Amino acid sequence: MNSKPGALNDSSLYKVFSHSPIRAAGNKPDLNIYRSPGIPEYGAFQYQAPTEGLLQIGGPHSTETHWTDEFEIAWTKMGDKGPLVLFLHGVPTNRTQWEEVQGQISRFCETISIDMLGMGESSKPRLYGRKNDPAPNDRWHWVNDVDYIEKLMQHEYPDRRFIFVADDWGSGIASHYAARHNDRLEALIQVDPIAFDGYPVNEIQAIGRAAQIPNTPEGDAQFAMLFAAFDQTLVQILKSMVYDPAKYNQYNLRYLTFPYVDVDYERNGQNDGITDVARSTTLRLKFHNLRVLSDRAAILSPALLLPYHSEHNPNGVQYRNITAPTLIMWGEYDNMMPAAQTQRFAHALGTSDVQISYVPRAGHFPATDNPECVTDTIINFIRRVVGHQALADVYIGNHGIWKGDERQMIRELRILHGITG
Template sequence: MTVSPRVRFADVHGHRRAYVKIGSGPVLLLLHGVACDHHTWDPVIRQLARDYTVIAPDLLGHGQSAKPRADYSLGGFANGMRDLLSVLEIDRVTVVGHSFGGGVAMQFAYQYPESTERLVLVAPGGLGPEVSPVIRSVTTPGFHHVMGALTLPGIRHVNTAALRLAHACRLPGTRDIDEIASIYDSFKDSHQRAAVRHVLRAVVDWHGQIVTMTDRAYLTEEMPLAVIWGADDQVIPAQHAHNVAALAPGADVTVIPDSGHFPHRDHPGEFVRLVRRFIASTEPSSYDQERLRELLRDGPGRRIHRARAGRRPVTPLTGRKARPLTG
């Protein structure tokens, strides 16, 4: 059984922030998805810590961090990460974001490019409208009260046991059910439910995702970017990986077969190998205000032809070994 590193706490703006810090070397900031916490990284965090200083916080409203009535927008989370890093005396990081945490990672890089060396997005939100109906249901008006009833002790124990049994039996469509069972169990905390509802209402409605980076993806020309997706993702479809290949042609995009929405948990060794390879093969982004102005003035339109000419393909993995990326 993997043991998570010791949880530490920092006070930021009067709110407790939980995080783990382990390892030494260049800094990786690991950002979990909605309704998860730093434990999502347990299968990979110690391996990554052999080469890097790894910071894995519980986002505000999640895990052991405070759950106040607060700003749960992407911008608010990006601000919180900048301020936590300031408290920890860390100036620059490679940001690794999973699912909603991928959206926070993109927002962090957009707001604080001078603090961002690279981006690694893991099954991220913000690259297309499609998202699981389960996620969309959280934004409906009756969610808080219905889930309150469904997480009463007896009902919750039966339902979580049933979900985990379905996962153990490998029934069709149950790849990520074990993780979903943990999320469901966490909803017994009314403050957690309220925070998650506020988070999702900022980025999702009944029609799907409403926040996108597609109009600003061209700015990643100056930011090393890797995207890792599970081919069997039933939360955010892996077809969005092809959107990345079109929007940010210089990105390293890998789709892992036999993997769902949590590729870092399904295939931790492969995930760590991909992250290490990406970092070793790229130079940290160097913030240049004049270059940013040039990109903004040109906009995405003038880069379409060059983007098509230099596009990297999406790299599927065969078994557990990746083919080298080309481009």
């Protein structure tokens, strides 16, 4: 991938930055100057869990289920060179939340994004770990997600170190992963992370509280009544998580709501023209998946993200074990979990290399509000941690001043940094 770099001296650098524009000044950034991220690849990791859960058989509204410990973790891969980057999403979303940022970063890095167990296109085990005991248990604790993430990454990329990027719920998992597998990480990047006593939040608490409804036919009917307007509730939750609610509309919301709500292209695909045509009364809720979300939300607590203590908090995070370089990013206008929490990480982590960055014009989901800034911050951090030559291409930004000589500039920078292919 890399060849011997050219001479980085005053003369060579002057040549790179002193071109006359090939086109008129004021051009919109042309990201096609970079190497192509390639065609996305989609798949799933076959995961054998330590306990069983109840999976649906058949269509989204089937009542037929079976117990199993064989699950799938859905993934999207993009890019084929450079440092390895894993993206993990928040709640109530899935890996499409990272799609735009992943697409840009995959020009410079090899990337994979996944749906956490119970969400997106990954398996959704109801009554997970409760086959023989109906009482709530700890199987939905964030620390237990570490198991399938480590197995997935070892299966797909044996013994390769990687950069873990996570936000919201995913960052709770990432904290536990980094504390247990710090040696596997080149770096850790947390975006508006849940941490310390910043969780739970009211929007998710309300969903978790419904897990107290009995898992009986009568209880399911009660659950269905309480969640009859969940499609509206879900949209309002999502729109409260961004600075600009217009970022979400009826088209792109489909990719986030599909696990929980029928969407029109699913319903219209039945093609009988009568009972299955998409209209308000036929776009039904998927209560099995909502039950899984409720179960998962119910068991989580602040103690699981507060620092570890052998006596007082044995399930907490051993933050001092995290010595990988760490970037903490936060949306400037996050109205769910305030950005002031960022400073706590500098005192909790076992590394002194903690970079804190705020994302302007962004709420709780900065990758949705301001993907250009998030991409820019992540790539610059990765470049600082691993070096210019580890990236698959030279990075000269995705916004800002482009005077029209970028194609010539990047060709010469590739030579100077020894980046080929």
